[in-house]
Amino acid sequence: xxxxxxxxxxxxxxxxxxxxxxxLDIADKEFVAILGPSGCGKTTTMNMIAGLLQPDxxxxxxxxxxxxxxxxxxxxxxFVFQNYAxxxxxxxxxxxxxxxxxKKMPQSEIDREVSQVSELLQISNLLSAKTSSxxxxxxxxxxxxxxxITKPRIFLLDEPxxxxxxxxxxxxxxxxxxxxxxxxQTSIYVTHDQIEAxxxxxxxxxxxxxxLQQFDTPLEIYNQPKNLFVAGFIGxxxxxxxxxxxxxxxxxxxxxxxxxxxxxxxNRNRVHDQLDQQEVVLGIRPEHLKLSDKAxxxxxxxxxxxxxxxxxxxxxxxxLRPESGNGKVIKAIMDSDYRPKTGQTKTLVFKEKDLYxxxxxxxxxxxxx
Amino acid sequence: MAxxxxxxxxxxxxxxxxxxxxxxxxxxxxxxxVLGPPGAGKTTLLRLIVGLETPDRGNIFIGDECxxxxxxxxxxxxxxxxxxxxxxxxxxxDNIAFPLRQRKMDAETIKLKVVExxxxxxxxxxxxxxxxxxxxxxxxxxxxxxxxxxxPKAYLMDExxxxxxxxxxxxxxxxxxxxxxxxxKIFIYVTHDQVEAxxxGDRIAVLHEGVLQQVGDPETIYRHPNQMFVATMLGxxxxxxxxxxxxEKKNSIQIQHPGFTMTSDNQSVQKVLRSKSGGKDVIVGxxxxxxxxxxxxxxxxxxxxxxxxxxxxxxxxxxxDIKLGDKVFKIIDKPDFEGKPKxxxxxELNTSKLHLFDTESKKCFYHxxxxxxxxxxxxxxx
Numbered sequence: 219x220x221x222x223x224x225x226x227x228x229x230x231x232x233x234x235x236x237x238x239x240x241x242l243d244i245a246d247k248e249f250v251a252i253l254g255p256s257g258c259g260k261t262t263t264m265n266m267i268a269g270l271l272q273p274d275x276x277x278x279x280x281x282x283x284x285x286x287x288x289x290x291x292x293x294x295x296x297f298v299f300q301n302y303a304x305x306x307x308x309x310x311x312x313x314x315x316x317x318x319x320x321k322k323m324p325q326s327e328i329d330r331e332v333s334q335v336s337e338l339l340q341i342s343n344l345l346s347a348k349t350s351s352x353x354x355x356x357x358x359x360x361x362x363x364x365x366x367i368t369k370p371r372i373f374l375l376d377e378p379x380x381x382x383x384x385x386x387x388x389x390x391x392x393x394x395x396x397x398x399x400x401x402x403q404t405s406i407y408v409t410h411d412q413i414e415a416x417x418x419x420x421x422x423x424x425x426x427x428x429x430l431q432q433f434d435t436p437l438e439i440y441n442q443p444k445n446l447f448v449a450g451f452i453g454x455x456x457x458x459x460x461x462x463x464x465x466x467x468x469x470x471x472x473x474x475x476x477x478x479x480x481x482x483x484x485n486r487n488r489v490h491d492q493l494d495q496q497e498v499v500l501g502i503r504p505e506h507l508k509l510s511d512k513a514x515x516x517x518x519x520x521x522x523x524x525x526x527x528x529x530x531x532x533x534x535x536x537x538l539r540p541e542s543g544n545g546k547v548i549k550a551i552m553d554s555d556y557r558p559k560t561g562q563t564k565t566l567v568f569k570e571k572d573l574y575x576x577x578x579x580x581x582x583x584x585x586x587x
Numbered sequence: 588m589a590x591x592x593x594x595x596x597x598x599x600x601x602x603x604x605x606x607x608x609x610x611x612x613x614x615x616x617x618x619x620x621v622l623g624p625p626g627a628g629k630t631t632l633l634r635l636i637v638g639l640e641t642p643d644r645g646n647i648f649i650g651d652e653c654x655x656x657x658x659x660x661x662x663x664x665x666x667x668x669x670x671x672x673x674x675x676x677x678x679x680x681d682n683i684a685f686p687l688r689q690r691k692m693d694a695e696t697i698k699l700k701v702v703e704x705x706x707x708x709x710x711x712x713x714x715x716x717x718x719x720x721x722x723x724x725x726x727x728x729x730x731x732x733x734x735x736x737x738x739p740k741a742y743l744m745d746e747x748x749x750x751x752x753x754x755x756x757x758x759x760x761x762x763x764x765x766x767x768x769x770x771x772k773i774f775i776y777v778t779h780d781q782v783e784a785x786x787x788g789d790r791i792a793v794l795h796e797g798v799l800q801q802v803g804d805p806e807t808i809y810r811h812p813n814q815m816f817v818a819t820m821l822g823x824x825x826x827x828x829x830x831x832x833x834x835e836k837k838n839s840i841q842i843q844h845p846g847f848t849m850t851s852d853n854q855s856v857q858k859v860l861r862s863k864s865g866g867k868d869v870i871v872g873x874x875x876x877x878x879x880x881x882x883x884x885x886x887x888x889x890x891x892x893x894x895x896x897x898x899x900x901x902x903x904x905x906x907x908d909i910k911l912g913d914k915v916f917k918i919i920d921k922p923d924f925e926g927k928p929k930x931x932x933x934x935e936l937n938t939s940k941l942h943l944f945d946t947e948s949k950k951c952f953y954h955x956x957x958x959x960x961x962x963x964x965x966x967x968x969x
Contacts, residue, residue, distance in 0.1 A: 255752055256723075340913070354625075384781060388824045392908040392915050395897045399928070410752050417899030417906065437922075440902035453902050455757060505903040505922075526764050528786030531809035531822050532876040532919065535786070537761060547761065551903070554876075 220280045220294075220371045220404050221246045222267065227276035229262050236262040238428040240276070244421075247402045249395070251419035253409055253451070258425040260408045264374050267406065268295050280372070296370030296403075300377040304360050306350040310341065313349055313360050317368040335363045338397060355386040362394075366401065373398070373405040379414065391417055412452045416440070424448050446581040449501055449574060455535055455549040458507065460500045461578065464493055469500060471520070473546045479518045481570055485587050489575065492584050499581075501574030507550040509536060509564040520566040522548055524558045538564065589650045589740040590614050591636060591773060596645035598631055598797075605631040607797040608645075616771045618764070620788030622778060622820060628797040629777040633743045636775065638662050649740065665734040669746040673718040673729055679705070680714040683732045690737065704736045707769070708762070724755040728762075735766070741773035748783065760786055781821050785809065793817045815949040818872050818942060824906060824917040826942070827878070829871045833860060842871060842943075842961070846911045847891045849938065849961040856960050859953050860943075868946035877937040878918040880907060882926060889963045890933035895926045909934065936963055 222244040229237040237259040244250050252260040265271040267278060269290035278285045285293060304313050311332060318328045336342045339359045344352065349360060358378060365373070379387045379394075395418050398405050409415050415422045416436040424431045424439065424447075432444040443449035449457050462469040462479070467486050469479040479500070481489070513519065522538035525547065534556045538548045541563065548566070558564065575584045591613045598606040605628045613619045621629050634640040636647060638659030646653050654662055665686075673682050680701055687697045705711035708728045718726055727747065734742060747763075748756045764787055767774045778784055784791045785805045793800040793808065793816070801813045812818035818826040834841040840857045842849045849871075851857060863869075881890055896915060899906040905924035909916050909932070918934065926932055938961040943953040955961065 255754070384779070384823060384825075388917070389915060391899065392897050392917070395899070396908075396928075399897070412753065413901060416901050436900050436902070440900075440922075451754070454753070456754065503903065526761070526768070528760075529805050529809075530782060530785050531805070532874065 221282075222372065222404060222406070223277075223279040223282075224263075224267070225277045225279070227263070227266060227273045227278070229259075229266060229271060230274050235428050237266070237273075240425075240430050242423055242430070242433060244404060244406070246281075246404055249398050249405045249407065249418060249420045251407045251409060251415035251422045252425060253412060253415040253422050254425035255410060255451070259428040260410075260425055261376060263425070264376060264406060264408050267372070268297065268374055269293050294371040296365040296368060296373050298361055298365050298373070298375045298378045300380050304349045304357055304364065306348075308349060309345065310336075310347050310349055310352070310360050311345040314345075314363045314367055317364060321368075331367055335367045338366075338400070339363050339393070353386075354382050355390065358382060358390065362397075366397075369403075371403065373403045375405065375407045377409050377411075378407075380409075380411070387414075394418065413454065416452065424451060426451075442583065442586065443574070444583055446499060446501075446576050449576070449583070453503055455504050455551070457501045457503050457574070458548050459576075460502075460546075462498050462500050464489065464496050464498050469498070471500070471518075474520050474540045477518050477520060479520075481587070485570065488585060488587075493575070493577070495577065495579060497578040498584070499576040499578050501576060502568050502572055504535065504549040505551045506568055506572035507548070508567040509538075509550055509552060509556075509558070510567045512565060517566060517568060521563050522566060524560050524562045524564060526560060527556075527558065529554070529557075536564075589773065590648075591741060591775070592648040593636075594646045594648070596635060596642045596647065598628075598635060598640060599643050604797050606635065606642075609797075609799050611792060611799065611802065613773055613775065615773060618767050618774045618776065618787055618789045620776045620778060620784040620791045621794055622781060622784040622791055623794035624779055624820075626796075627779075627794040629779075629794055630745055631797075632794070633666065633745055633775065633777055636741075637664050637666050637743055663740045664743060665737065665739045665741075666743045667730055667734045667745070667747045669749045673726060673733075675718050677717075678714065679710060679716050679718070679721070679729050679732075682718070682729055683714075683736050685733060686737045700736055701732075704732045707735075707766070708732050723751050724759060727751060727755075727759060731763075731766070735770065738770075739772070741775065742770075744774065744776045746778055746780075747776075749778075749780075756783075763787065781823065785821065793820055811951075811954055812872075812942065813951050815870065815872070815944050815951070818944075818951070822874055824875050824919075826872045826874050827916040828944070829873070829911075829916075830946070831869050831871050833863075833867045833869050835861060841964075842869060844871070844911075846893065847889075847936070848964050849936070850964040851961045853960050856953070856955075863945070863952060866946065870944040870946055870949075872942035872944055872951075873936055874940065875906070875917045875919045877940040878916075879935040879937065880918055880920050880924070880926070881933040881935060882930075884933050885935065888935060890935045891963070892931065892933055895928050895930050895932055897928055898924065898926060900924070907932075938963060 224240055224242040227237055227240040254260050266273050314332050315328050341359050379390055421435055422439055423433045426447050432448050440452055461472040470476050522540045525537040525539055528535040533554055534552045536550045536552055570587050573587045577584050593609055593611045596606055596609045623629050635642055683701045684697050710728050748759050790804055791808050792802045795816050801817045809821050829844050831842045831844045834843055839850050839852050840860050893909050896908040896910045904922055905920045907918045907920050939955055941955040942951050944951050
């Protein structure tokens with residue numbers, strides 16, 4: 219249980235800067251995900267928090283106390299990795315009890331602790347089983363239990379679910395989220411999977427090229443992404459991004475043969491006030507884009523032809539290409555029984571309030587309509 | 588034209604049956620996905636088709652020819668693996684050209700073919716680079732380029748996207764589908780990822796412990812799974828299962844769960860349920876999108892009272908987890924869902940979209956088809 223403050227952390231490997239001036243203030247009991255593509259510096263950040271790496275610049279504080287010089291073993295940090303480090307030849311019980319045994323805790327206390335933690339993770343019935351005979355899901359639970367039982371004040375998790383198959387990952391996600399709330403340990407979860415970050419975390423730190431892009435709640439990050447990178451990284455399928463030129467009252471859509479998109483009076487002034495150049499990117503999420511067979515739908519008659527569809531059971535993803543466009547692919551999420559034919563022309567329907575406006579030069583979000 | 592046909596194929600490794608009496612026919616030009624968890628026998632199946640393994644029993648046909656005794660190199664099939672085996676010291680051009688040079692094609696033709704394939708995969712501008720100078724997605728494209736350059740009869744792919752990060756995977760999925768549309772050859776694509784199978788496959792074969800469970804188009808597999816295993820493999824989050832008891836009344840039949848009771852007056856439903864063999868247990872399957880949450884108790888319909896366990900906001904939807912007994916159930920709700928953990932909620936089951944499974948055999952014996960099959964009649968107060 220600890221508040222974690224990272225103050226201007228810098229870590230370099232040779233000429234490469236792995237983490238650049240990273241500052242984060244993580245509240246006690248908070249569940250924070252560090253999200254980004256491979257190589258963005260997320261694991262390096264975690265290793266510095268654990269004490270496995272020394273920052274070149276900057277400070278790390280736990281509850282106000284500087285940690286830079288404290289060795290990993292004294293930081294009170296528990297680890298769970300992608301490759302569950304469990305002892306295959308030991309029973310589940312011995313694996314879980316291991317951390318307490320080396321602390322020379324009396325047997326009766328060990329028994330009590332093991333039974334408590336295994337109940338929480340619902341593996342009580344497996345305690346006498348050999349670890350090597352377990353399913354991946356149970357093995358990961360054992361790895362979690364082993365780390366949890368030592369009651370670290372901080373939990374660091376490095377893609378702990380990525381080796382599980384999809385169905386198990388789903389179940390473990392809910393369990394993990396609930397366990398974290400019950401134990402109240404400050405937890406940092408490193409992942410490249412935006413769905414995991416969104417579903418688990420209280421707040422998400424999005425990183426790219428060693429730099430923190432945004433630190434916010436999942437919905438804030440989804441609805442108010444700071445820049446094009448964050449907008450494009452969160453959401454599946456990804457947000458549609460259309461190049462446009464702003465001219466007095468309209469947007470000229472370059473991806474749609476310079477067709478005009480006229481916006482309402484009210485928003486015209488806002489755009490005028492907040493935009494200081496002409497080149498912009500308009501964003502619209504696939505779930506906010508609907509397809510129609512009618513010609514004009516009030517969105518400036520934007521049409522596109524169907525490339526292919528992905529029937530995902532609960533919904534259908536449709537991929538389209540703007541008519542005589544420049545090769546950009548547009549995605550729309552439609553109902554599960556929507557079945558257009560490849561090559562059909564559809565009109566794009568969307569609401570102005572669902573648009574995101576980005577500055578194409580700085581890549582920053584200018585406003586939501 | 589080539590179809591691929593497997594007849595009564597069995598493959599054992601010592602005493603382990605990797606593939607158990609499998610029958611399958613894949614038609615020419617089909618994008619065929621094999622879906623199953625790790626250890627299901629998917630890779631063995633591919634290795635049998637390509638000729639890296641010999642079946643203990645059964646025959647493999649490519650077109651009309653039985654290929655059991657045909658050497659892999661003469662089957663005219665190419666294979667793409669999860670771990671892209673590119674030659675690190677060869678340029679992109681030389682990597683793609685490799686299978687053509689092995690066949691002693693002349694340099695002019697090779698150049699023509701490599702450039703054509705590279706254009707198709709949008710890697711023509713990097714032909715002079717080494718694999719180490721490429722990103723993961725680009726490397727995967729080179730591996731695909733090398734596999735398609737010699738235009739074999741069929742392409743077998745073993746989780747080719749598994750090592751790519753999420754965004755890239757999404758992009759590559761679309762380009763693979765387009766590629767297959769262009770080539771119009773058989774693609775057999777092995778994956779444990781249901782989204783890939785649903786989005787890529789013309790048909791999907793679900794494999795479990797060496798046994799073929801169901802083959803069908805994505806819609807059939809999703810909407811009419813023939814058993815619990817298939818219902819679990821498809822859908823994200825997967826189908827919810829409620830263990831229930833059948834209670835036969837005089838003019839109706841009830842399905843009872845500790846959290847709710849459903850009654851059916853429908854004659855044909857009753858007939859199916861009354862004639863069901865194998866005990867009074869039944870498992871009711873409901874997909875997360877077919878459960879609806881009410882934050883207030885609805886007046887006009889019955890609903891199951893429970894509380895929120897956790898919520899998972901995903902941006903375009905919210906997954907709400909509930910716990911009945913010690914089991915977690917998942918429900919898909921709107922992106923702006925406002926409930927908080929421990930808050931009381933009422934769950935409405937879409938009774939027109941239920942699947943009933945036999946507890947013993949795990950087979951599905953009934954898919955409800957209309958709104959009148961069942962009524963949620965009682966929710967037991969907690």
